[in-house]
Every structure is written in structure tokens, then in C-alpha cells.
Amino acid sequence: MSDEKQKILHLHNRAGFGISPIAFVKAGKQGLKHEVNSLMGDACKELPIKVLSESPFAKYEEQMSVGRDRSARLQMIQKEVRASRAKIRDMNVLWMNQLVDPQAVVREKLTLFWHDHFGVRNLVGYYAQEHNNTLRKHALGKFGDLLLAVTKDPAMLQFLNNQQNVKRKPNENFARELLELFTLGRGNYSEQDIKNAARAFTGWGYGRFSGEFRVKNFQHDSGPKEFMGKKGNLTGDDIINALLENRQTARFLAGKLFLYYVSDQEDEEIIDLMGQRLYKTGYDMADLLRYVFESDWFYEDRFMANKIKSPVELINGLRTQLGLTFGRSKALLYLERALGQVLFSPPSVNGWPTGQKWINHTSLMDRMRLPRVLADGTDYMVKPKDDGDANNPLKGDGSRLMQTARIDFEAFNALLDQGKDTEEMIRVLSGFLVGRRLQSETIDAMVEHINRMEGVSSKRLKWQVTTIASLPEYQVN
């Protein structure tokens, strides 16, 4: 594979979830820069998710006795939460499909980054959906717009208790996470900053029936505050502006984006460059992605084929590279649970693990077994972790769901010249699937196995692809 083709592969692996064999053959004919333009121009479509059309609580407004009856309100919420579960599963499947849509993949993968960054989990379907759409809408825009929009999301207002943040009794939960996790990062602010920020956000909530953002003025503390050099009757908007003016925010974001797009191991110099770029452009995300994808350092050897895939990256990588499809969409949800990453359910506001933390002795075996299970239809037998929550469905080992899997092995013929020997075939396939040369002992063992195989060449091709996808090498890209 030429150097240029290798870079094209790397670009697709990081900007999205890889590329199909047939698309790969066609890709890159006009060079790397053109490929970047193509991705930034044609793979960023915005597809809002519309499983639910309005706040579910609107219909209760007339029934509620002035909304003062707490237990009636709780029952209302509990009822909607139960009804939401199936809806959120539908949203999950929709999003998984958008993540592998070539016209939307770049925006969708970045949306996933923001989903992890803000770590919001909301059990009311409509709020979860609208939050997801907020992330999608602003994903490639200016981070300031995204941050303000997310701050005003009912999902966020509820999740981090800003709905309960009032003048008389401020609740610092949102302000704390805003500084610690969303902008500056730990150690770059004081407890006093948190207190003042919390006061600035008092009264910011949402109508419990309309599900829309509103400022309850009588709950808002409009007294004088001081925050990072700004003084006055600061509001939430002022806090956010102050945070954006602080270069540390750009640096912190750059660090997280580096881990997501470039490498599991931090390179401080590159992160500095990214942070400066972000700050200079007013936190323009589309510009930053383009900047990363067009930089020489992005294509250095040390960064290629060296980042551990998250479960969603692994699943969507198989769907993109191997043309994996399922007869039952529930199989996607089962796999998310089995591998430990469920969309719309980040484990905490801290988001998901990264890098090596995804890998332990059992999870590695489960990941290595997966391609053969999908190809051969054998039992997977992973029982997803049960958190004891009475509200969790999707128990059981999902073997029947997995058996509806189909892989497009034929598509790999597009990569292979006829008449090439076995060893060359392995090189081509492994170059495409795992972005590197396999160790010679591994290649030798594979050649030996293939030479002993009987039957048609398609059987050998299937074996090769499945075997390569089952190597530890497939866990990075």
C-alpha cells in the first residue's frame, strides 16, 4: 500500500469508523487534501433524531392541581420514564445507523465526543433526544454556542440539578462540573469561583410542563459577583464568556480532542498547537478538525494503528469495514451492553473510559472472539452486566440476536489482484484491516493453515478476514 493510501486509511479510521473495501479502492485518487475536503464537505450532514415530537409533560398541565402535589408529580415523571425506555432504545439504534452513514459520519462521530464530554444521562426520552440533537446541531460550530445551548438543555438542567439551583439555596453541582469537566479542568479554579458561578446560574431552569428553558427571575441571585476578573451582577452568560476568554478552556478541550482523534498518549506540544488554534478561531470546531486532518504530525507512524477502539468504535468499525449487518437491530443494543458502552447512558458525568481502560482479560477475549461468532453464528455467551436497577431490560445472552449477523466477505475481492499468492493476500488484507504488517510468525502460521484448507477460495477469504479481525491488532486503529 502506498504511503498516501495508508494516510487515507488512517484519516477515515479517525474521522469516522473506517472505510469499506470498495470505497477504499476508489478513495484518494485526487490526493489526501482532497480527501479531507471531501470528508469535511460531504460527511457532515445534520440529521436530527425525531423519535418523540414534544415534551411528554405538556399534556399533564391541565390535570395537575397547580403542580404543587409532589407525589402526583413524581408519579407523572415515573410514568414517562417507564414509557421512555423503549423510545430511548429506538433513538440508540437510529444514532448507531447515523454513525455509519457516510454522509453524516464526521458530524456524528464528533457528536459522540460531545455526548461523552458532557456525560448527560436523562431518563425522560424527550429530554434525552433533544440534548442529543443540541450536541449534533452545534457539534461542528463554535464551542461557545454549544456550551450555552447545552447549559440551557432541560436534560442538563435536570441532570446536574441546576433546576434546583435557586437564590435562597444555591446548588453548586452544575457550576462545579462546568468548571471541572466541561471547560477548565481540575486545579484551574477555586471553590469561590464555583460558588460565584453557581450564584450566576440561579433561576436557570425549565418549565416542568413545557420542557423549555426559562429564567425564573425571582429565583435568580442578581447580586454582585466576582469571577475570573469579571465583576458585577454576573449571569450565566457572563460566566460562560469568562470561561471562553480563558485560554485554559481551549487547552483543556484540545487535550480531550487529542485523546479522541489522535492518540491515547498525550503529546503536550501538539495539544498546545491545537489549543492555540482553537482559541484563535473562537473555538471553531470544524476548523479544528480540518487543522488536525491536514497536519503532517497527524500522519506520523507513532499515531497510526495505535489507538484502542472503544466498544462503539469496534462495533461500527466492523459495520464499516466488514459490511456487518444484523437482521435484528436489537443486536446492536446487545453488543453495546456486552462490550460496555451504551449510547445515551454514559456511566457518569465523567463520561466513558478511554484507551487501555477498555481492556481487561475477559473483555479482550470477548472482543477477540466476536468476529468469529459473527461469521460462524456460534454462541457468544456474554451476559451484560446487570446494575441491579429494576428498570433495566435487555438481559440474557443475546445469542439469537447475534445469529442474525451477515458479513460482506465478497467485498474484499475488490482489494485483491487475482493470481497473487497467499502471503501477499494476507499483507493486503491486514494492511487494510489493521493498518500494519503482521509479525512474520503470525503470517507464516496463517499461510500454513490456509494451505491445509480445502474448499473454495471464498472460504479461504472468509477465514483470512475473520482471523485478522480476531487478532489483538484489530483492537487498535
Place this chain on the structure above:
Amino acid sequence: MKNSRRKFLKQSSLIAAGTVLAPYFINGMSAPMSAFVGKRLVIVQLSGGNDGLNTVVPYSNDLYYKARPQIAIQPREVLKLNDELGFHPAMTGLRSLYDQGLLTVINNVGYPNPDRSHFRSMDIWHTASNAEETWKTGWLGRYLDNACESCQLPHQAIEVDDNLSLVMKGDRLKGMAMTAPDKLMNNIKATNAKDLAKMHEANGGHDDHNLGYLYKTMVETVNSSDYISEKIKKHKSNADYPQNPFAAHLKTIAELIGSGMETSVYYASMTGFDTHARQKTTQQRLLSSYSDSISVFVNDLKEMGELENTVVLTFSEFGRRVGQNASGGTDHGTANNLFVMGGSAQPGFYNQAPDLTDLDNGDLKYEIDFRRVYASLLDNWLGVSSSQVLQRKFKPLNFL
């Protein structure tokens, strides 16, 4: 602290931490180095927030009956242990352990600013952080990190589950998750892991940061599974375990213990305790299952002569509110009791019953910080510095 660790190290430092460990069977080495010092800990997690008040029932307290007109356990049903407290009627097995002097009950265990979210509170119990902190490593993982600098193999701590919980993940080391050794062997066979492990050594390893880690993990898994299957052939339990998944996991643990595995920590969980509705029937079923299974397990250990070397701790991520709700159940609460069996634990009730006159907005107040229980187990049982592992000083209790 460094001295006490050295005291427990069993072998010389042939293998530096951080290099890929050659499979011991290839190099002809004897059993791998471990953190095992002859004492074991078995942790049982009840997921969902078990209702402590209906488990250890304050049957002579009128406030209990006032708060739970439909779901309180009636005095005549309670398995009375003393004047104030008794067990839920389903827990005959636990009652028998109590009578044999094999059970300690610690009441009112919790932590400041309790969180009533399942995953937050469980994370807090797993990481031993304060309520407002989010830590990324578990206390048992950090125990592994601290207990043995040169230990490489993951079977020092085994979680009987398909997925590894946060509690078992340290900074450097982590435990091993597996539901059954033979299943792990099958999983390994269903991949090329064994062949790759041999080839990997022939290749001299991988330099890449991540690929090296992946191969290292794979090699450890292959090595551990060989060691485990070799050992487990030696012991099969004859005890009559009930037919349920939790009992099956306990049986696996008993067999691993009986076969002389050099494993210090085992972890098992039972789920379904989130009784927002229909609590009476659900708890009857769950506590019955728990009690029957754990009593067979404890007696099995006793028969093997291993109970004095093994402490079994049972906990849940929170208790439940004192007052019942409108659906025949209870909602998420705070402080709870926990059970300790085996080892040198002093039997009986460690402290007083919950005070139902002094509640925090309808919730029980904690008296003992759960980190003190962990500190007791670390300092006084496993012999590792609790302040290192828990990253703060907590005064151990004296029940061990």
C-alpha cells in the same frame, strides 16, 4: 509500610515490573509470584439497594410498623435474634450461621452526603471515594497495586462475572473477571490466543505502547487460565448448593479456594434488590436465595477447614427509605447494615440497631463510615496499608 510488603513477598525480583512476563510454563519457572499471604477476602455485592430494615428487622420498634403499614415484617414472622432485632423469615440459613457464631452484623453503615443514584453510590463503594469525588480506580485494584510490586498475573483477585467491575481496577494491576474457569478456557480456545501467546514470545514482544499492552493482557489471560484449570481439577465441592446463578458463583469460589489457588480476593454479586414496588414478594425470593446460598457456602468453607482463613463481607450500595411508598415498596435510601462471616470476626451485633427517631428527611443516618470497614479488612486481615489503598486515613473497627 514498605517493610510489611517485603515481609509478604515470596520470591526474588527476577521479573521487573513493566516488562512482558514470559509465560511461566515456557520458561520452566515454578508458580508465579503472588500477593497471597494465606488470608482471603470474599466480597458479596447485593446490587440495587437492599432494604436493610426488612432484612434485619427492628421488630420491637413501633416506629417501624407505623412507617410501613403494609410491608413491615410482623413480629410473629421474624426470626428473633435478640430483644430488638431479628431476621427476615426467609433467612433461616443466616439464622443458623448466627447461632453457630459465624456471623457479625454491622448496623448503620454509610458515608457522608450519601448519593441515591445506583451507579454513583456503587462507584463510591467501589472506589472508596468521598461522595463528591469521582475516582477511576477501585479499592481492590489499588489493594493489588499495593500488595505486590512484582506481581504480574491477574488471578490474585477474581470477580465471578463476565465483566470486570470498577472495584477490581487499580492503577497498574487489575483483577480477573470470569464466571467459570472452563468457560474461560473455551473462550480462549475460541480465539487463537494460546498460539498467539507462544508466537508472541518467539517474536520478542511488541514495542508499541498499546499493542504491547494488548499482547501482555492476552498472555496473562492464557497463563492464568492454565494455572487455574490445573488447580481446579484438584477440588470439586460436594456441598448441596441451591440451583441459582448466585449459588453457582459461590460454588465456583469455594472450589477455587479448595484447590489452593493463590488468590486473595474473590468478588460475586447478586442483583434485583431495587424494590420500588412489590417488595414483600421480591425480597422474600431474594433473601431466601441469598441466605440459602451463602450459608451453604460458609459451611462448605468450614468443612474444608478454610473458613478461619476467609472473611466474607456482604454489602449493598445503599439501604432504603424508612417509610414505604405508594407501590408496596420503598425508594432509595442511605445507611444500611452489612454482614461479615468467617475469619476471626467477632460474632453477633457489632453495634446498636438503627435509630428511627433520628432520621435525615426520612432516611437513616449512618454511624460507621464504610471505609472503616475496608480499613479493618486491609490493615487487620490482608496486611496491607489501608491509608495507601484508600488514600486517606480511616480508623479500623475492631471486629476482626
